[in-house]
Amino acid sequence: MGGKWHEVRVIGVVEENVNTRRYFFEFTELEQFHFRAGQFIKLKITEDITRAYSIAAAIPGIKRLELLVALKNDGKGTPILFEKGKIGAKFMVSEALGNFVLPEDPLSELEDEVCFIATGTGIAPFRGMISELLVSKYMGTVNLIFGTRCMEDLLYRDKFDALDHIHPNFHYVPTLSREGRDSWQGKKGRVHPIIKSMYKNLRPCDFYICGWSEMVLEAKAHLLQMGYDKNHIHVENYG
Numbered sequence: 001m002g003g004k005w006h007e008v009r010v011i012g013v014v015e016e017n018v019n020t021r022r023y024f025f026e027f028t029e030l031e032q033f034h035f036r037a038g039q040f041i042k043l044k045i046t047e048d049i050t051r052a053y054s055i056a057a058a059i060p061g062i063k064r065l066e067l068l069v070a071l072k073n074d075g076k077g078t079p080i081l082f083e084k085g086k087i088g089a090k091f092m093v094s095e096a097l098g099n100f101v102l103p104e105d106p107l108s109e110l111e112d113e114v115c116f117i118a119t120g121t122g123i124a125p126f127r128g129m130i131s132e133l134l135v136s137k138y139m140g141t142v143n144l145i146f147g148t149r150c151m152e153d154l155l156y157r158d159k160f161d162a163l164d165h166i167h168p169n170f171h172y173v174p175t176l177s178r179e180g181r182d183s184w185q186g187k188k189g190r191v192h193p194i195i196k197s198m199y200k201n202l203r204p205c206d207f208y209i210c211g212w213s214e215m216v217l218e219a220k221a222h223l224l225q226m227g228y229d230k231n232h233i234h235v236e237n238y239g
């Protein structure tokens, strides 16, 4: 299999919306799981099907791992995971992988503002990254633009709302593309016009973008077109 692999057992499954679940795993043997916020693991769904998932949460010292997975009805892997991923089921996961992480010293290496941009399960790595940034000495503005269809799809809404209340420098900016209800007072539409209007003055900012390739590539192209430097645009492309 290559690299280091560890056995995990499913200890919890939470339906976030009709096609998205939070999976909670416990390592059966590993004492401590080393990772950096933003990284991903590979999950062996069957002998032949291995898929990458961002680490949605993992508390160092506690042998647990959370993944946020969207069902792809015509996909090869997720229908099997949703079928057999019941409490007690065992899987193999890789060590933490990838370079989609904050710099070691955010204070000196980041611009005065950081903007996280996600759609769908692309929000997963930002839970850890935003928490890490907010508890560091970084005092700049931190924005999270999260695009999805309707209110039911606002993954981790309570958690980001709470951070928005606690940290004056953190702003949670959800935007809904198909929400028709009057009860929604927030932004509407896709993420791209929001990015363009929020950053039209080209103020210095580091951007972290995560999700499926269509959104990630379009957002990056818009930012480059606006005049942002590629070194300040960091992406995790789900495929």
Ligand SMILES: Cc1cc2nc3c(=O)[nH]c(=O)nc-3n(C[C@H](O)[C@H](O)[C@H](O)COP(=O)(O)OP(=O)(O)OC[C@H]3O[C@@H](n4cnc5c(N)ncnc54)[C@H](O)[C@@H]3O)c2cc1C
Binding pocket: 040, 051, 052, 053, 054, 055, 068, 069, 070, 071, 072, 074, 075, 076, 077, 078, 079, 120, 121, 122, 124, 212, 236, 237, 238, 239
């Ligand atoms: C670094 C990395 C991290 C990832 N993290 C997550 C994560 O945290 N949560 C998560 O749900 N997925 C994540 N993915 C995607 C995941 O690895 C699988 O591709 C996904 O679960 C679909 O697997 P499948 O076997 O069901 O579908 P496949 O049979 O692999 O999919 C078939 C096709 O559909 C496309 N596709 C699948 N789902 C979608 C979608 N929702 N929107 C648009 N196109 C899609 C794929 O690109 C592929 O072309 C990540 C991918 C990468 C590379």
